[in-house]
Amino acid sequence: MEDDLQLQIRFIKMDQKATATLLELAAKSLLSNEPAAIHALEELPRDLFVPLFIAAFLGGHMKVLKEMVSIWPFHCLHIGTLSREESYYEILEAMIDGLQILPAQNSSTCGPKLRILDLMEDQDCETTCPSIRKTFPFLEEAQRNVRCLGIGNSESEPLSAWKPTEVLVDLSISGNLKKKQFLSFLQNKVEENIGSLHLCCRGLHIDSMPAVKSVLQFLDLGCTDHLEVYKADLSEVTTHFAQMTHLNSLSLSNIPFKSCKGRKFNTFLTWLGHQDNLQDLILCSFCLKNQLHKLLRVLPPRLDTLYLTFCGLSNRDVIALSQSSQATHLTQLNLSNNQIFSEVYEPFQTLLEKASGTLQHLEVNNCLITDSILSALLPALSHCSHLRILSFASNPITMPVLRSLLQHLTSLTKLKYVIYPVPVHCYEQEDFHSTLDQQKLAEVQAQLKVMLHAVQRDDMNWTTSPE
Numbered sequence: 001m002e003d004d005l006q007l008q009i010r011f012i013k014m015d016q017k018a019t020a021t022l023l024e025l026a027a028k029s030l031l032s033n034e035p036a037a038i039h040a041l042e043e044l045p046r047d048l049f050v051p052l053f054i055a056a057f058l059g060g061h062m063k064v065l066k067e068m069v070s071i072w073p074f075h076c077l078h079i080g081t082l083s084r085e086e087s088y089y090e091i092l093e094a095m096i097d098g099l100q101i102l103p104a105q106n107s108s109t110c111g112p113k114l115r116i117l118d119l120m121e122d123q124d125c126e127t128t129c130p131s132i133r134k135t136f137p138f139l140e141e142a143q144r145n146v147r148c149l150g151i152g153n154s155e156s157e158p159l160s161a162w163k164p165t166e167v168l169v170d171l172s173i174s175g176n177l178k179k180k181q182f183l184s185f186l187q188n189k190v191e192e193n194i195g196s197l198h199l200c201c202r203g204l205h206i207d208s209m210p211a212v213k214s215v216l217q218f219l220d221l222g223c224t225d226h227l228e229v230y231k232a233d234l235s236e237v238t239t240h241f242a243q244m245t246h247l248n249s250l251s252l253s254n255i256p257f258k259s260c261k262g263r264k265f266n267t268f269l270t271w272l273g274h275q276d277n278l279q280d281l282i283l284c285s286f287c288l289k290n291q292l293h294k295l296l297r298v299l300p301p302r303l304d305t306l307y308l309t310f311c312g313l314s315n316r317d318v319i320a321l322s323q324s325s326q327a328t329h330l331t332q333l334n335l336s337n338n339q340i341f342s343e344v345y346e347p348f349q350t351l352l353e354k355a356s357g358t359l360q361h362l363e364v365n366n367c368l369i370t371d372s373i374l375s376a377l378l379p380a381l382s383h384c385s386h387l388r389i390l391s392f393a394s395n396p397i398t399m400p401v402l403r404s405l406l407q408h409l410t411s412l413t414k415l416k417y418v419i420y421p422v423p424v425h426c427y428e429q430e431d432f433h434s435t436l437d438q439q440k441l442a443e444v445q446a447q448l449k450v451m452l453h454a455v456q457r458d459d460m461n462w463t464t465s466p467e
């Protein structure tokens, strides 16, 4: 009986696979003649829109895409994981061009179905949402005027509740010509449809601060939840992004030393203190020496991710972190490229003990960790039972200590990736700047592999960093 069932399931699976392939083939063949494909859209059954859309996107059939968007029979359209190297921005433009934007206050009941065009890359997103309502944590705050990704996606929703059409995007502001052209295209669209089109910028990546001013004239940053800025004065960040108060993730890198102190730094702290939803904070080349306590005071206590690389952290900063309310909640911590072990290791040991209940990802590359420090940290490290990734490359460690570490860490069943430093004996002069002896390194790798096999932890990956 059970065998029968298994067999049936297998056949159903095969059948589904065959149907999918057949659909793909049919879509491709239809798209080989664009005018015919466009003509066929009028009669196209609702169920075939999604497979045809995917094929048209991947094949770069812009005219068909524009037409499909204009008569899309669902409430939302997400590009999700669809991606294309060639003509990517042209495709997005064609899709936006196809949008039928209802003029404000139009209460017509026979308007276009499509109200949300989502052009953000998303790993777990279908092309359109099923009619069941999906919850989306970001949208749970009641008063925020953002409805997307299936919220209010009821087929019977009365159109009398007029809302602007939404285009969801992640934007990148840089010197890149294609990206610049896309931005000016968006600007025109917003200006042509004032009040009827909401350009919802969820993620903003900025490589060129001078170009930001013109973009801010038409971009509403009230919905932005991810901000990445490279090379900007802190006062520019706080002035230009004053209206951002719902950030989930903030990444700032290469911040000039002079803006990381005094009045500018204090204004930044005030701005940061308003980001109540912040989960991830990534700072790189951002001088925080003896100032981390000020930052931790304004950050949400349940911060998830904290990356502080090349931040000039001192022993005092590690003490502040170990005593902070964030320490017991962090799942990802990266303190690489700070000389935090040049004086004592105890504050870091305390930090590890505090974070041991939550920590999944730890990086302390190039932090001057020596044999004695690593040995002292071992007990605390082996309490981090949730740890999945540990990276401590570019630290002066010898082979006996590396072996002892491996023996301690094999009890951590969730730990799958360890990026370890090349032991010092593999370098000709026993320092990182001398030549690496590949033969000796290969022997180290082989030894570790044998040890892992002996304790049945072949599932663990021990590698040196790609230096």
Ligand SMILES: [Zn+2]
Binding pocket: 076, 077, 078, 128, 129, 148, 149, 150
């Ligand atoms: Zn949706």
Ligand SMILES: [Zn+2]
Binding pocket: 145, 146, 198, 199, 200, 201, 223
């Ligand atoms: Zn929005």
